[in-house]
Amino acid sequence: MVSEAIYPGPDPKIFQQVREWRALYETLTEGKGKPLNHWEITALLEIYGLRDIDAHEQYGFNDLFEFAKMLVVFIDDYKYEVKTYELEAPPSKVKRIIVNYFEGMAFALPMLLQVFFTLVIGYGLWSSLDLDVRTATAIAMGTFAALVATGGPAQAIGRKGLFYIKMEEYNLAYKITRKLFKIFFIQAFIIGLLMILFNLFFEYIPGTMLLYMVVYYFLLAFLFTSFAVFYMMELYGSIALYVLLGVVLVYLLHVFFHFGIIVSQVASLVITNIVVFVDAFRRVKKLTDKSREKEGDAEPRLSLLFYSLNPYMMYGTFYFMFLVTDRILAWSAIPLQPYFIWFNVRDELGLDWALIVLILLIGMSEVIIYEFMYRVNDDIIAHRYDEADKFNSSYRRFFLKYNIVFFVASFFVILFVYYGIYLLAKYTDWEFLDIFFIAPTPWIFAFAAVSYAFLSNALTNILFFFSYSRYKAVLKGIMAGLIVNVVVGLILSRLMGYEYAVIGLLAGSIVFWMFVVFFGNRFFKNLDYYYYSAY
Structure with missing residues (x-):
């Protein structure tokens, strides 16, 4: 321990300063090990959030470098405890895919329960x-x-x-x-x-x-x-x-x-x-x-808090507007109804059954984002600075491969839900299952199911962007999709019938998906840049 006697002057304020410096030094090095020199201490001061003006006004030094040279005297007097972590052996790929799929399903399980009980x-x-x-x-x-x-x-x-x-x-x-x-x-x-x-x-x-x-x-x-x-x-x-x-x-x-x-x-x-x-x-x-x-x-100041959260608040609002738009357009398209919007059972049933497709596909989102995160941190360290193109190319292939797998899986999920309804209707007597096969409910289900396949794929892709604080493309995509949803659904539902509002949902979902995939291609093409510039 450094003796306070080495600092000149009998003034007790000096001793108090030494104690403050020591406390700060302990905070800086907690869990980080022994610094090599004053350059490393300077870096720790900056990470802590201090500036040259803080070093001058709070501690009486000209800048952080001078302050760090002062703190060097504590290097040999402090007992360092470096945090260590015992990493568990990673589960097998098959096991973690199964576990992550059901964890993703858990995210959508409340919606599934609500839809299931309503339909059954x-x-x-x-x-x-x-x-x-x-x-x-x-x-x-x-x-x-x-x-x-x-x-x-x-x-x-x-x-x-x-x-x-x-x-x-x-x-x-x-x-x-x-x-x-x-x-x-x-x-x-x-x-x-x-x-x-x-x-x-x-x-x-x-x-x-x-x-x-x-x-x-x-x-x-x-x-x-x-x-x-x-x-x-x-x-x-x-x-x-x-x-x-x-x-x-x-x-x-x-x-x-x-x-x-x-x-x-x-x-x-x-x-x-x-x-x-x-x-x-x-x-x-x-x-x-x-x-x-x-x-x-x-x-944080309230203004700064809302400034940082505003893009995500806008996305959440536009997303739910997107989900309910086709219903509002369909329910307001029937002539001579008592009020501007009127509940339509056949439209609602087709959309609710299609929601099960969205819920089943959401589980895949958790699998894909986990597999990405599982690999990327190790891979970026394993590649040299001059191998950025090789690193980016491998993840562009990952992006392409999982999108193809996602849509192949979507096809089978849609068939699974449809034939599941068919078998339930054939072998049970639940009253709301018979209504499903009365036109135009199957037609609405088909278009809505395909729409939700595009939508769920887009939602999976935006998880990559949000993980690295890239939200502008997502906002542009959901806004463009919402506009297309409204315009196409409004025109078709008025000219051809309420059931055609679902085509607006399909068109909007495809537009949203196209925005996201276009940016996704650019994102993975320059993944090294987005990785290091995330925060």
């Missing part, structure tokens, strides 16, 4: 095929509004919270998640009030429909925002469990206690909301138990 028993946690058309329309409008209103916030909470968790900044993860949740819930509440005020002025739907729409909107907006916390913590199984329990509660209230389906769903949603919210923030609060003494907790 006629209702789920927030949907029902056995309601009168007026009520079903109102609930569907509330659901669409909740998805669009919370799509962006869910992306923001998930991305920023997960970022701090991965960085082991648990205090910040807790604080930022709590702040974003409050802000976005207030935002969703304001959107709900605007919907009510808009109806008061223009009376586009009667009071009973407005009541159903608003109640389901608020309950689902709160639920989806709470679910974002679980997505942030990668607890997909918990979300699926809560959806399942919610559906079971609806079933019990409706079948055993003979409540109406609306009362059963509202009661179940209220209880589910309370339980999910409490559990979500219990888990987030527990993150602070992992916080370290030297962990920072200075929150």
